[in-house]
Amino acid sequence: MAEADVTSSNPVRDICDYDLLFDCVHCGLCAEACPTYVVTRSEMDSPRGRIYLMKSIAEGRIDLDADAARHLDLCLGCRGCETACPSGVHYGRLIEGARSFVERHHRRDVVDRFKRRAVGAIFPYPNRLRALLTPLKVADRLGLRPALRAITPRVIRDWLDLLPPLEHDSRPLAGEATIAPRKDAPTVVVHHGCVAQVLANSETLNSERLLGAAGYRVVQLEPTTCCGALDLHSGNASRARDFARANVRALKNSGADAIVSAASGCSVAIAEYGGLLEDEPEFAEQARAISSKVRDLSSLLLDAPASSKREFQCRVTYHDACHLAHGLGVREAPRKLLASIPGVTLIEMTESDLCCGSAGSYNLTEPAMARELARRKADNIVAIGADCVVLANPGCEFQIAAELRRRNSKIKVVHLANFLAMASQ
Structure with a gap:
């Protein structure tokens, strides 16, 4: 990182919300909660180090060079540091601001630019993603994915490994709603997202069916627009705000009392539209009104009248999706729901809330670190002898399942909504 000539203690660059940087007292309690620090043991790959880096760039004491951009890029944005921080530092807002600054002022190499532009041009738009995946869907039906994988370049091969089988995209919940919703029952809308509705549609459909079975009135959202999370994570704040405005209009028009997403990253993005x-x-x-309505599927199901459940024998461990645990503070509700199923044995894994390396599109743009974190997560899952790992975010599902497939493991990776659907059949 090159030193600049300026020695001012006042901001000369608008890298992020400068005043928020001073909430950090540099105690270092965040370090062990940071996945990249846990792996690299480098201070500049810790939240405290990155905050110091942002402040130095803002004050003109160092330049934004490739080294500085690298440390900021390597952050997963998991917000584990926010849970650990005793000072209430809004690290998520800081890193999102810094990433926007990096995208405006730093020129990346050709390969990195290609990957990031491809993600930004395709992933927030379901129709584009469906069109792109059509040949792969055909290949999966013919059993040709291994052959396709063998002839593709490594960067494409790594992306292919993360994609789930595309033979089917829904798994309906058996039976009809068991509780007829009252006319005054709360209304819930399930945001279908962008990537989730293409690669994990069953999770959204089963979320709707479970809520209907619990007595809620489920309303549909038309149209469904990307929540903006991918853009916030990658520094495209302008388009994220465009998506947010469209969603605020649609969600307001839905009249729903509660807003749910099968993707925890989408839930947090919507919950922060007010800011x-x-x-x-x-x-x-x-936007503030919409943000206040965001709820978690497991919390809503626990609030509903209890219904009898059939026995479902399974040894389960639960992985805390980062944004659900650190962004929404939801940890116990999914565990209570799983433990309420007769026959389910819930086993806690080590580091259940340490990021698996998915982090939106992080595993596509930072594959080395993402793979290291996936290995660490899989080690912890395998060590406890579970039959199934349950989670509440499709990205985590794809990331962990890909690593377990590499090991030829028989452990299933299942979204909470799909697991509840399976247990009710």
């Missing part, structure tokens, strides 16, 4: 659009008078109040 994202706080400077826009036309949307600020509506």
Whole structure:
């Protein structure tokens, strides 16, 4: 990182919300909660180190060179540091601001630019993603994925490994709703997302069916627009706000009392629309109202009248998706729901809330670190002898399942909504 000539203690670059940097007292309690620090043991790959880096760039004491950009890029944005921080540092807002600054002022190499632009051009748009995956869907039906994998370049091969089998995209919940919703029952809308509706549609459909079976009135959202999480994580704040505005309009028009997503990253993005659009008078109040309605599937199901459950023998461990645990603070509700199923044995794994390396599109742009974290997560899963690992985020599902497939493991990786559907059949 090159030293600049400026020695001012005042901001000369708008890298992030400068005042928020001073909430950090540099105690270091965040370090062991940071996945990249746990792997590299480098101070500059810890939240404290990155905050110091942001402050130094903001004050002009160092330049944004390739080394500085690398340390910021390597952050997963998992927010484990926010849970560990005793000072309430809003690290998520800081790293998102820094990434936007990096995208505006740092020129990446050709391969990195290609990967990031491909993700940004395709993933937030379901129709584009479906079209791109059509040949692979045909190949899966013919059993040709191994042959296709063998002839593709490594960067494409690594991406293929993360994709689940595409033979089917829904697994309906058996039976009809067991509780007829009252006219005054709360209404719930399930946001279908972008990638999730293409690669994990069963999780959204089963979320809707489970809520209907629990007595909620499920309403549909038309149209469904990307929540903006991928853009926030990659530094495209402008488009993230465009997506947020579209969703605020649609969610307001739905009239729903509660908003749910099968993807925890989407849930957190929507829950933070109030902050994202706080400077826009036309949307600020509506955005805050929408943010306040975000709920988690497991919490809503626990709030509903208890229903009898059939026995389902399975040894289960639960992986805490980062944004669900650290962004929404949801940890116990999914575990209570799983433990309530007769025959299910819930076993806690080591480091259940340490990031698996998925982190939105992180495993596509930072494959080496993502793979190391996936190995660490899989080691912890295998060590406890579970039949199944349950989680509440499709990205985590793809990431962990890919690593277990590499090991020829028989352990199943299942989204919570699909696991509950399986247990009710």
